[in-house]
Amino acid sequence: SQTIHQWPATLVQPVGSPLSLECTVEGTSNPNLYWYRQAAGRGLQLLFYSVGIGQISSEVPQNLSASRPQDRQFILSSKKLLLSDSGFYLCAYAPDSNQPQHFGDGTRLSIL
């Protein structure tokens, strides 16, 4: 069966520190992968999506970057976190573009 793992569940980081959030998918090959951010009281905002290894599309200019070093691994990073980076980050995958997106449990990121 297909599963998605996202960690950590909660993270508290100081301003200016680096960030690395990891997402892995099991049970499928070459999935579409997505990173979303959900700010308080707002809907999900698509940050990045990937249709294959090394193929990353960025939806909004920001302090964050994404990488896909392996087929089923998607990493969200930052070199220096800003206060505005606080939020709830969700990773999602779709086995292919004809399947619905399935979401991970999310990471609550607080910047101090």
Place this chain on the structure above:
Amino acid sequence: AQTVTQSQPEMSVQEAETVTLSCTYDTSESDYYLFWYKQPPSRQMILVIRQEAYKQQNATENRFSVNFQKAAKSFSLKISDSQLGDAAMYFCAYSPPSISNFGNEKLTFGTGTRLTIIP
């Protein structure tokens, strides 16, 4: 740019009754996809229902159905026979035409409606 508006931040309904959640969107495209997602307290997002804009027939999924009004750019979700397990945040989402038949590449979400079920 496409926008999705959910004008009801919170809704409540008596158990076993019917409730309708509203959603409007703005787009210049003629072909696109619309979705309703559910986010229970566990925070995991779950797909509830999907509508293809070129289909006039409203999508249904068991107790969930939509009222898709393309000219009015309206996409409401009706939940019949509400159950305690339906309590969640409900998000309306839009996707532009894609290379696939599902419309998965770029979802734009509304701000959500928190649904409470009253026992």
